[in-house]
Amino acid sequence: MDLSFIIIQSLSGLASASSLFIIASGLTIVFGVTRIVNFAHGSLYMLGAYLAVTIVPLLLDVDRSLPMFLLGVLISALIVGVFGALMEIILLRRIYHVPELFQLLATFGVVLIVQDLVIKIWGAVEIPGPRAPSLRHGVFIMDQRFPAYELFLIAAGIVVLAVLWLLMQKTRFGVLIRAATQDREMVAALGVNQAWLFTGTLFLGAFLAGLGGALQIPRVAINTQMDISIITEVFVVTVIGGMGSVPGAFIAALIIGQLQAFGILIFPKITLVLVFLLMAVVLVVKPWGLFGKSDAAAGRAILPEGILSLKRFGTVDNIVAGLAIAVLLALPVFGDNYMVKVGIEVLVLALAAFSLHFLIGVGGIVSFGHAAYFGLGAYAAGLLVTKGGLSMEPSILLAPIIAGAFAALFGYFVVRLSGIYLAMLTLAFAQIVYAVCFQWVEFTGGDNGVVGVWPSSWASSRQVYFCVVLAFTLSAIIALRHAIYAPFGYALRAARDSATRADAIGIDVRRIRWFAFTLSGAAAGLAGGLYSFSKGSIDPTMISIPMSVDFLVMVLLGGIQTVIGPLVGAAAFHSIKDFFMPLTDFWRMFLGASIILMVLVFPRGISGAAASLTDRFKPAPKPAVAPS
């Protein structure tokens, strides 16, 4: 490796760092002020790119010059900024007080809606963007050719940093943003209308996301997957830098840009893994990132208060459970093939949702990447059968063991964190698994996955396989339910309610959480293994973020405070999805809107809503009498 090569490589690292910083600074500023992790930030970035490939060519038709190109980029970013401001006014304003998990879900609802909108407006095919006039050539640096546009991007990053610095230090708006990042209640008590401050912040954040997206058009073909791929990278940058810190985002973007530029030389396939590993290491050493403040993340409920009182089964629950089991047993006898197929899927998803519920409701560990363990189980079983030459039986048994082993590995890091950082780390780990399965084409089949994952011949009829699935899922659910009411479960709940108090009475909080994470991962892995045989194939959607979100929606739909909730939620969600998805091109939009509605109207889920209805008919507590 000679010097000129190293320089070129680090320059291209700087160019990607610069793009990353522009986008990440927006996310981190928005988080700092509103305390919302805006999942839709990637969608704003994608919108910026799509707007730019539409607007910039129009302007270039008028005059093929660099200023016109830049004008188009700026207009696109401004439109995205307005979109962000509208998003604040319409949605975010209503969810500042709801728990973080719901905020993440609601903004993910926006992701889904924007995806369908983009496909509707621009179509699903990639759109190549125009090159920037006057920047199409290469520049020779130490005899190596380097694209001029990449140099321009580096300069753009520096300009954005400088302008942001001026804005933050020299304007009243910037001072207010910094003050609100620290103590927004006090800012309000000093007479500042937060609503406008927040709308302005969202405008700024969305503008930066849109700018980052619009600047990409000469570099990459614009596509509908841009939102998710950028948001995970940007999450990593902001988490490493410290949520809410602009300088942190800058440093983290620099590190990651270089890591990618040089990592690709050493481990071409796994640069993404390197990036996530860096994040895991940073979070273990500095749980709030390099420049983050503990108060930004600590002391806030990620889960709704008062919904964590897990009730024991009452008579009604027993009857419902009994009836459900009776229906399930009757299904292979009386149901048609389609019903049996749906039955299998519901059972599998119910186990996955139940394992997530175990983690969230009992352990208080809000995982945003539960699909990782489901997918690991599915891939383990699928690959063992197709590539490993094993039969179905040992593969299904090994699936939870392998998923559990990975859960133990990832969980070791995860249980050290809490709140939003924990959620982000689980998401990051899930993305590692996703990336590996997606990129390691020879072994995993990449995007297409692997087909031919069939059950053994004795279980090849749907009806028989249904019984296999029923036996496995029911035993696993019953075993987990036992764990909830065993001393282990009580200790876990004690740790959830107050880690310090649990610590004081001699509970090893980390260890018990780690164990719960592993157990839950193994159960999800079993579900995944069973699922792969029912579909006959495996593919990366089983590990994707939308799958993790589906699981979360199932849990919340059912309500967190009942053991039976996730099962009801899985059945309801899957039936609705199975029914509606073939009927509409707008399933994602429908799902996104439903998630948002659920967060706004029933923050406690369906069974939670039922519980609050019955609560309302109880006599109100007597008003307290003043002591005399």
Add this chain to the structure above:
Amino acid sequence: MTEALLSIRNLSAAYGMAEVLFGVSLDARRGEVVALMGRNGAGKTTTLKAIIGMVEASAEALSFAGEDIRRLPSYRIARLGLGYVPEERRIFTDLTVQENLEVGRRPARDGRKAWTLEKLYAIFPNLAEMEGRRASAMSGGEQQMLTIARTLMGNPDMVLLDEPSEGLAPVIVEQMAEAVIAMKATGIAVLLCEQNLHFAAAVSDRAYVIEKGAIRFSGTMAELEANDEVREAYLTV
């Protein structure tokens, strides 16, 4: 008796399920310094937070400058001219002294003379020397001055001042008393929460005594000083 600037009737407040205030009533007139005295945990801070809408509260009446402020968000109450100086000071430690003051700045209402940095630095000379310094690098006394100055930048007609003398050296407490007197001289009313009777007596016109979330005494400062019974029951430790 002129009409009250701040008027509270039967104010109750709670933190979630824990009820803390049980029907507090009090008044303050323009330009008047009123002390709200009581031991730790008596409900002084909660009263102030309930007034400006930082805790859930209900009241028969709660008005400031003739406006019902029960349903108003904090920023609207602040804009009516009611400033709040919290007990924990809540300085923006990442900002400089000057930037802290900038956050508090609001235009003066109805053509009155606005507080300027110069006027504030005249009352709090220490602040003038550290304009560009980050607030995190200030001593407790300096932070207390800054938090009062920051509220004055909003040109309030009344300031809710929560235990300004707490944890400060006697020299600084002296300065705080002078600051309160200076505020009164410019016509600003003050509702002063205090445990320190000397401090309160030096600056206040009238006093209320609160205990377990209810008002137990109200009268002039001289009456309170003369009433051993009340002082012993509710004020001494």
